[in-house]
Amino acid sequence: MEHGSYQDQSASTFSLADEDHTLANSLRFTLNQDPRVALCGYSIPHPSEARVNIRVQTTGDPANEVLKDSCQDLMLICQHVRSTFDQAVVDFKNNNGAENQ
Amino acid sequence: MPKIPLWDLPELPKNQLPPHLYLQKTRVFCNNDAPTHTENIHYSGAYAALGVDNSLRLDEFRKNFKVKVIKLNEEDMEFDLIGIDASIANAFRRILISELPTMAIEKVLVANSSSVVQDEVLAQRLGLVPIKVDPRLFDYMSENDVPNQKNSIVFKLHYKCDRGSGERRTVYSHDLKWLPFGSEYVLPTESSSDSTSKPKTYTSFTSSQDSLPEFANNPITVTPGIIISKLGPGQEIELEAHAVKGVGKTHAKWSPVATSWYRMLPEVILLQDIEDDDAHKLVKKCPVNVFDIEDVGRERATVARPRSCTLCRECIREPGWEEKVALRRVKDHFIFTIESTGALPPEVLFTEAVKILEDKCERVITELS
Ligand code: SF4
Numbered sequence: 001m002e003h004g005s006y007q008d009q010s011a012s013t014f015s016l017a018d019e020d021h022t023l024a025n026s027l028r029f030t031l032n033q034d035p036r037v038a039l040c041g042y043s044i045p046h047p048s049e050a051r052v053n054i055r056v057q058t059t060g061d062p063a064n065e066v067l068k069d070s071c072q073d074l075m076l077i078c079q080h081v082r083s084t085f086d087q088a089v090v091d092f093k094n095n096n097g098a099e100n101q
Numbered sequence: 102m103p104k105i106p107l108w109d110l111p112e113l114p115k116n117q118l119p120p121h122l123y124l125q126k127t128r129v130f131c132n133n134d135a136p137t138h139t140e141n142i143h144y145s146g147a148y149a150a151l152g153v154d155n156s157l158r159l160d161e162f163r164k165n166f167k168v169k170v171i172k173l174n175e176e177d178m179e180f181d182l183i184g185i186d187a188s189i190a191n192a193f194r195r196i197l198i199s200e201l202p203t204m205a206i207e208k209v210l211v212a213n214s215s216s217v218v219q220d221e222v223l224a225q226r227l228g229l230v231p232i233k234v235d236p237r238l239f240d241y242m243s244e245n246d247v248p249n250q251k252n253s254i255v256f257k258l259h260y261k262c263d264r265g266s267g268e269r270r271t272v273y274s275h276d277l278k279w280l281p282f283g284s285e286y287v288l289p290t291e292s293s294s295d296s297t298s299k300p301k302t303y304t305s306f307t308s309s310q311d312s313l314p315e316f317a318n319n320p321i322t323v324t325p326g327i328i329i330s331k332l333g334p335g336q337e338i339e340l341e342a343h344a345v346k347g348v349g350k351t352h353a354k355w356s357p358v359a360t361s362w363y364r365m366l367p368e369v370i371l372l373q374d375i376e377d378d379d380a381h382k383l384v385k386k387c388p389v390n391v392f393d394i395e396d397v398g399r400e401r402a403t404v405a406r407p408r409s410c411t412l413c414r415e416c417i418r419e420p421g422w423e424e425k426v427a428l429r430r431v432k433d434h435f436i437f438t439i440e441s442t443g444a445l446p447p448e449v450l451f452t453e454a455v456k457i458l459e460d461k462c463e464r465v466i467t468e469l470s
Contacts, residue, residue, distance in 0.1 A: 016465065022195045023461045029188040032143035033157030068469045071462040076159055077189065078459045081182075082452055085168045088180065089448045092170035 012063035014054045020044065024052045030070040030077070036061045118153055124429075128368065131428040133417050141187060141432060171436075178447035182363070182435040189458075190363055190435045196454040197361040199349040202236045203444045204254055205229075206354075208343040210286055210303060215337055216272075218330045227258075227342050228354045230274045231324045231442040236357075238315055242345045248283070248304040250313075254321055254344040255280040255304060262332035270332045275325035277342065281311040284341055304343070324443050357450055359440040366434035367410035370427040375402040383426070386416045408436075 024042040031040040039057040056063040118126065125138045145156035165184035172179040182190055209224040232254065242252040256277040262270040283306035310316050330338060349356030369391055375383055380402035384392045393405035417423045439447040
């Protein structure tokens with residue numbers, strides 16, 4: 001799923017099959033927020049092909065490590081969103097139950 | 102803006118943006134002619150020249166992120182997501198619409214249909230009927246799979262309008278009857294003389310679905326009250342509908358939400374005091390009653406209900422008003438709405454959507470390592 005230059009580890013294009021804006025745009029966000037990233041962006045080469053290319057250029061670190069860390073960040077964000085959301089729902093249900101009585 | 106020599110600029114507190122840049126980063130400005138500053142500034146070094154770090158710190162995110170539930174019932178839900186980027190909020194929305202699985206009718210075996218609705222139209226209408234069952238209890242059916250009790254749900258519809266009655270009859274979605282034992286139609290390849298074993302039908306259920314604990318006292322139903330067809334005197338519909346698991350990407354009938362959307366929180370700010378006549382004018386301008394008048398010796402306009410603002414920009418349309426009222430949107434505050442079709446409650450849908458995004462990340466991580 002990965003192609004790019006093998007001499008220069010700091011710049012790669014990753015091609016993800018069966019993915020679209022959903023993942024690529026979120027990853028672009030987390031990648032851009034990483035200080036090690038010099039440039040990143042994504043494109044969908046053809047709309048009828050389920051595939052997205054993510055370009056990552058770093059200031060020196062291997063691009064695949066940086067991408068992996070960004071995925072990790074996104075996962076942590078999701079986990080936090082999930083726990084906060086569940087707590088908010090529980091609170092809402094408790095409060096409303098109390099009001100109805 | 103007047104020019105200020107660089108050395109006269111006030112010292113900025115460390116790691117904090119000057120107010121105008123902060124506004125541009127966190128708000129969309131809704132001007133009379135067009136919105137500006139609509140883009141999100143993601144790049145970590147965007148403000149490096151100012152000595153401000155724009156990178157993501159998870160502890161900061163954890164501190165700022167909030168969820169507020171506004172409305173919640175079995176079908177609808179409205180909540181605020183505060184402190185998250187549009188790209189991630191949008192990912193949740195996209196997953197809700199197109200990647201969460203549900204069960205929907207995919208195959209319709211028509212034994213008899215003499216109504217004016219053509220078979221293919223009838224099948225299409227049946228497909229869109231939401232089935233009230235938790236899709237997590239079922240498996241996907243791949244191409245070579247045979248339909249069994251773990252991947253299919255079978256419904257029967259038999260409805261007849263008597264010739265003698267002289268009336269028209271309406272067929273509703275709740276006339277679909279669940280068949281926990283699977284299909285009742287015998288395959289045409291089976292010979293009728295073979296009476297030693299049970300004849301093979303279109304499905305191969307090894308056990309009845311209502312013997313499963315999930316469905317024992319909880320028969321599978323569909324959303325009632327949806328008109329499927331109308332029958333004239335003497336007409337009849339007899340068919341079997343087979344539902345399988347799928348996602349909204351393939352066909353909208355598998356989408357678990359009627360729709361799901363968000364809007365950014367509107368922010369209405371009065372840049373100067375608006376009093377007396379002007380205040381009354383302003384209150385009249387707004388079609389959704391955002392403004393009120395308070396009495397402080399003189400009458401003064403206040404922003405009472407900014408949340409209901411639709412950003413129609415009527416209040417700043419006339420010359421001169423743009424200097425008095427500022428309309429903005431908060432870039433990281435989303436008013437998120439989910440309308441479920443009934444398979445799962447909306448709060449479960451959202452947590453499932455977040456889980457799917459996590460799975461996607463995990464997939465990339467495993468492929469990279
Ligand atoms: S933009 Fe429209 S809805 Fe919003 S405050 Fe102005 S007039 Fe009211």
